[in-house]
Amino acid sequence: xxxxxxxxxxxxxxxxxxxxxxxxxxxxxxxxxxxxxxxxxxxxxxxxxxxxxxxxxxxxxxxxxxxxxxxxxxxxxxxxxxxxxxxxxxxxxxxxxxxxxxxxxxxxxxxxxxxxxxxxxxxxxxxxxxxxxxxxxxxxxxxxxxxxxx
Amino acid sequence: xxxxxxxxxxxxxxxxxxxxxxxxxxxxxxxxxxxxxxxxxxxxxxxxxxxxxxxxxxxxxxxxxxxxxxxxxxxxxxxxxxxxxxxxxxxxxxxxxxxxxxxxxxxxxxxxxxxxxxxxxxxxxxxxxxxxxxxxxxxxxxxxxxxxxxxxxxxxxxxxxxxxxxxxxxxxxxxxxxxxxxxxxxxxxxxxxxxxxxxxxxxxxxxxxxxxxxxxxxxxxxxxxxxxxxxxxxxxxxxxxxxxxxxxxxxxxxxxxxxxxxxxxxxxxxxxxxxxxxxxxxxxxxxxxxxxxxxxxxxxxxxxxxxxxxxxxxxxxxxxxxxxxxxxxxxxxxxxxxxxxxxxxxxxxxxxxxxxxxxxxxxxxxxxxxxxxxxxxxxxxxxxxxxxxxxxxxxxxxxxxxxxxxxxxxxxxxxxxxxx
Numbered sequence: 038x039x040x041x042x043x044x045x046x047x048x049x050x051x052x053x054x055x056x057x058x059x060x061x062x063x064x065x066x067x068x069x070x071x072x073x074x075x076x077x078x079x080x081x082x083x084x085x086x087x088x089x090x091x092x093x094x095x096x097x098x099x100x101x102x103x104x105x106x107x108x109x110x111x112x113x114x115x116x117x118x119x120x121x122x123x124x125x126x127x128x129x130x131x132x133x134x135x136x137x138x139x140x141x142x143x144x145x146x147x148x149x150x151x152x153x154x155x156x157x158x159x160x161x162x163x164x165x166x167x168x169x170x171x172x173x174x175x176x177x178x179x180x181x182x183x184x185x186x187x
Numbered sequence: 188x189x190x191x192x193x194x195x196x197x198x199x200x201x202x203x204x205x206x207x208x209x210x211x212x213x214x215x216x217x218x219x220x221x222x223x224x225x226x227x228x229x230x231x232x233x234x235x236x237x238x239x240x241x242x243x244x245x246x247x248x249x250x251x252x253x254x255x256x257x258x259x260x261x262x263x264x265x266x267x268x269x270x271x272x273x274x275x276x277x278x279x280x281x282x283x284x285x286x287x288x289x290x291x292x293x294x295x296x297x298x299x300x301x302x303x304x305x306x307x308x309x310x311x312x313x314x315x316x317x318x319x320x321x322x323x324x325x326x327x328x329x330x331x332x333x334x335x336x337x338x339x340x341x342x343x344x345x346x347x348x349x350x351x352x353x354x355x356x357x358x359x360x361x362x363x364x365x366x367x368x369x370x371x372x373x374x375x376x377x378x379x380x381x382x383x384x385x386x387x388x389x390x391x392x393x394x395x396x397x398x399x400x401x402x403x404x405x406x407x408x409x410x411x412x413x414x415x416x417x418x419x420x421x422x423x424x425x426x427x428x429x430x431x432x433x434x435x436x437x438x439x440x441x442x443x444x445x446x447x448x449x450x451x452x453x454x455x456x457x458x459x460x461x462x463x464x465x466x467x468x469x470x471x472x473x474x475x476x477x478x479x480x481x482x483x484x485x486x487x488x489x490x491x492x493x494x495x496x497x498x499x500x501x502x503x504x505x506x507x508x509x510x511x512x513x514x515x516x517x518x519x520x521x522x523x524x525x526x527x528x529x530x531x532x533x534x535x536x537x538x539x540x541x542x543x544x545x546x547x548x549x550x551x552x553x554x555x556x557x558x559x560x561x562x563x564x565x566x567x568x569x570x571x572x573x574x575x576x577x578x579x580x581x582x583x584x585x586x587x588x589x590x591x592x593x594x595x596x597x598x599x600x601x602x603x604x605x606x607x
Contacts, residue, residue: 079577105545
C-alpha cells in the first residue's frame with residue numbers, strides 16, 4: 038500500500054527497533070548531569086542522565102521517558118552516540134542533529150540518527166525527534182528544569 | 188377516499204434522518220483530498236468546519252457593510268451596527284435567553300470564563316470556595332486558579348469515577364456554605380461525558396450559589412435553552428459550532444451582569460469618561476470594551492441559522508447514532524481501550540491503542556486522510572486520572588458519516604500492523 042510505503046520512510050525498522058527495545062532506558066544515580074525535557078503539546082517527557090569522567094568524557098548515558106516511537110528512538114540513539122565522547126564533541130553532535138532537521142538545507146545525519154531523516158517530511162513531528170537532544174543541551178548547560186521544545 | 192389532512196406533525200422517532208451528502212456539499216473544506224485520500228475530519232471537538240453560507244456571510248460583510256459599530260452616523264456604520272446587533276438577537280434566540288442584553292460577545296469560551304472569573308472573582312475572599320470538576324478543560328480551571336491567587340479563595344474539585352462521570356454524591360457533599368460559584372462543563376471535551384446539569388443547577392440554586400456552564404462542547408450538538416436550564420452563566424465558542432474563530436459568547440443573567448464590575452476598560456464600554464469619573468455603559472456593552480469582532484458575529488449568526496435550518500434535534504439524533512456506531516466499531520478492535528464510558532455521552536470518543544503512542548497513531552491516520560486529535564486535550568487532570576499521558580480522540584459533527592468511522596477503524600488497523 039502506498040500509505041504504508043510512505044509511512045515506512047518515517048517508521049523505519051531501525052526506528053521501530055529502538056523504540057521497542059530502547060537502549061540505556063534507566064536512571065543513573067547520582068548523575069553528573071541531567072535534565073528533563075517536556076513537550077507540552079503532546080505530553081512527551083524525557084530525562085537524560087550523563088555520567089562523566091574527571092576529564093569530562095561521557096562514561097555513561099541513560100534516559101527515562103514516556104513518549105511516541107520517534108521521541109523514544111531518538112533518545113535511545115542519543116545515549117549510544119554520546120558515550121565515550123568528550124563534552125565538546127557531544128555539543129558538536131547535538132548541533133549536527135539540529136542541523137539534520139533544519140528546514141532549509143538539512144545537514145548529514147550522525148550514526149543511527151540517519152534512520153530518523155524521514156521525520157523531516159512531517160514538520161509536526163520534528164520536535165519529537167529533537168526533544169531528547171534539546172534536553173541533552175539543557176543538561177550540558179546545567180539547566181535541570183524542564184525544557185520545552187516549543 | 189381519505190379526506191383527512193396529511194399528518195404534518197411527524198413524530199420525532201420517525202423524523203427523517205439527515206441528508207448527510209447534502210450537508211457535506213455545503214462544506215467546501217470537506218471536498219479536498221489530504222495525503223491522497225478524501226478528508227475524514229474527526230477533530231470537531233477542537234474546531235469544526237464552516238459551511239459556504241458562513242464563509243459567504245463574512246465575505247459579504249467585508250465587501251459591502253463593514254465600518255465600526257455604535258459610532259458613526261454614516262450608512263455603513265449603521266449597517267455594521269445592525270448586523271452586529273442582529274447577530275446578538277440570533278444568539279439570544281438560539282439559546283433562548285430572556286433578553287439580548289444578556290448576550291456578551293467575547294473572543295471565545297476561554298475569554299468568557301476569564302471574564303466571569305475576573306469580574307465575579309472581585310468579590311471572592313479568603314476561605315471562599317469555587318466548585319469545579321476533575322474533568323474540566325484547562326480553560327475552566329486556570330482562570331479560577333488565577334482568581335484564587337488574587338483573593339485567597341480555593342478550588343474544590345468534584346471527583347470522577349472510572350467511567351468518567353461526576354461522582355454526584357461528592358458534588359452534593361462539596362457544595363457547601365463556603366461555595367461561591369459552581370463552574371462545570373456541560374459536555375467533557377476529553378471524555379464526551381454529558382453532565383447532569385439539571386441536578387447540579389437545582390442543588391446549587393437551593394443554596395443560592397450561581398452556576399457557570401462551559402458549553403463549548405454542547406451548543407453545536409444539542410439544543411440548549413439557558414432559561415430551561417436555569418443557569419446563571421453559559422459560555423461557548425463560535426468555531427466549534429461551524430462559525431468563525433475568535434468569536435464566542437457569554438450568556439449571563441441580567442441580575443448578575445448588572446451587579447458585576449467590568450472586565451476590560453476601553454471604548455464602547457463607557458457612557459462618559461473624565462479623569463475624575465467614568466460611567467460605564469449599559470448591558471451588554473459594559474463587558475464589550477473596544478471594537479468588537481463584527482465579522483465574527485456575522486459569521487456566528489450565519490452558522491446558527493445554518494444549524495437551525497437543519498434542526499438541532501436532527502443533528503443530535505444523527506450524532507448519537509454515529510457515536511453508537513463508532514463505539515461499537517472501536518470496541519471490536521481488541522487493542523483499543525475507550526477512555527470515558529459514561530452512560531450519557533456526546534460525540535467524543537477518547538481512546539488508546541495498546542503499544543502505540545497516540546502521536547504515532549495520529550500521524551499514521553493523517554497519512555490516510557483521517558484527522559483526529561491526539562494528546563492531553565487541555566485536560567491534563569483527566570489524563571492523570573486515567574493514568575495515560577494522552578489519548579487519541581475522534582469527535583463527531585453533523586457532516587460525519589459511517590464511512591469516516593470505517594476509515595478510522597481501518598487506519599487503526601494499519602497502525603497496529605506497522606507499529607506493533
